[in-house]
Amino acid sequence: MPSSWVWTTLGELCIFLSRGKSPKYKDDDRTYPVFAQKCNLKEGGISLEQARFIDPNTIDKWAEEYKLKTGDILINSTGTGTVGRTRLFNESCLGNYPFVVPDSHVSVVRTHDEIVSEFIYAYISSNFVQQYLEENLAGSTNQKELYIGVLDSLNIPLPPCKEQKRIADEIGKWSNLSYKIDVDRVHLTHTIKQVKNKILDLAIHGKLVPQDPTDEPAAELLKRINPKTEITSDNGHYQKLPEGWAVCQLDNIVSYEQPT
Incomplete structure (x- = not known):
């Protein structure tokens, strides 16, 4: 000491x-x-x-x-x-x-x-x-x-008294900075979530990347991997999918095993 x-x-x-x-x-x-x-x-x-x-x-x-x-x-x-x-x-x-x-x-x-x-x-x-x-x-x-x-x-x-004050001021400064970082982290987490949702929304509306008319339509892809799939181009959430897209159930495009 x-x-x-x-x-x-x-x-x-x-x-x-x-x-x-x-x-x-x-x-x-x-x-x-x-x-x-x-x-x-x-x-x-x-x-x-x-x-x-x-x-x-x-x-x-x-x-x-x-x-x-x-x-x-x-x-x-x-x-x-x-x-x-x-x-x-x-x-x-x-x-x-x-x-x-x-x-x-x-x-x-x-x-x-x-x-x-x-x-x-x-x-x-x-x-x-x-x-x-x-x-x-x-x-x-x-x-x-x-x-x-x-x-x-x-x-x-x-x-000594003056050193107590200097220590308290320094601790206060770093505590305030730490608090600001925590607040910024919460705001950043919220912003990241919003950005991810916006990116997905742009993608599903065909606005994230240029559309290539020569791409194989998704409906054809589904027919190849699961001929029994019921194919539609619309759903309740996205009424206007980009041309070439299709809506399907998850189990139409995945394979899985029941646990033993």
């Missing part, structure tokens, strides 16, 4: 490290949302679209520190398949809501102002830390729990 770095624990870097609380819900009053595990989206990012809502009569039971703030690191802490999922909170997701508080299945990591939360978020999100958290879960197979003590004692190699 570089000489200017130091080993510490996550608990030493936090001003608030806690699970949320179990709320009393009143979903017909959509004033105060509750951040649940499903708000940490599987595909990445956070959203309050599926949030439930606190009974306004119980709002005074929530201390100010439970109101999520930009830079808070949110970690799903219950349930196989979701436990350990880590996201970085930003108050921009609130929209018109005054604030949001976490339920008891989400752990909140709020670092001191001198600590770059994006760096800590990147560290906790890394494969080796995620593996460490998975190896230190408690509970039954179907109801795994990430206890707050595991997070509190998590070892962290801490660089």
Whole structure:
């Protein structure tokens, strides 16, 4: 580790490290949302679209520190398949809501102002830390729990503040590039599918390559390979086939053996 770095624990870097609380819900009053595990989206990012809502009569039971703030690191802490999922909170997701508080299945990591939360978020999100958290879960197979003590004692190699920022910025740059590549890949896959369909459509309409009137008509070809074939030049999908083409069933032009 570089000489200017130091080993510490996550608990030493936090001003608030806690699970949320179990709320009393009143979903017909959509004033105060509750951040649940499903708000940490599987595909990445956070959203309050599926949030439930606190009974306004119980709002005074929530201390100010439970109101999520930009830079808070949110970690799903219950349930196989979701436990350990880590996201970085930003108050921009609130929209018109005054604030949001976490339920008891989400752990909140709020670092001191001198600590770059994006760096800590990147560290906790890394494969080796995620593996460490998975190896230190408690509970039954179907109801795994990430206890707050595991997070509190998590070892962290801490660089100087300015280097934390540089590392976080570099990780953000490459993460954005990776995300763009994924999006472009999805778009490219869709485009390739459209191109293949268009090529086939052009071919079946005789527009992909020049037609040669001296070619043997497909009907004659079918007669030669299967004299019993019923030959037609039209079907429901392509009413006007190029001259010389024909429509047939697949089993008229293939041979196959039944499995023994």
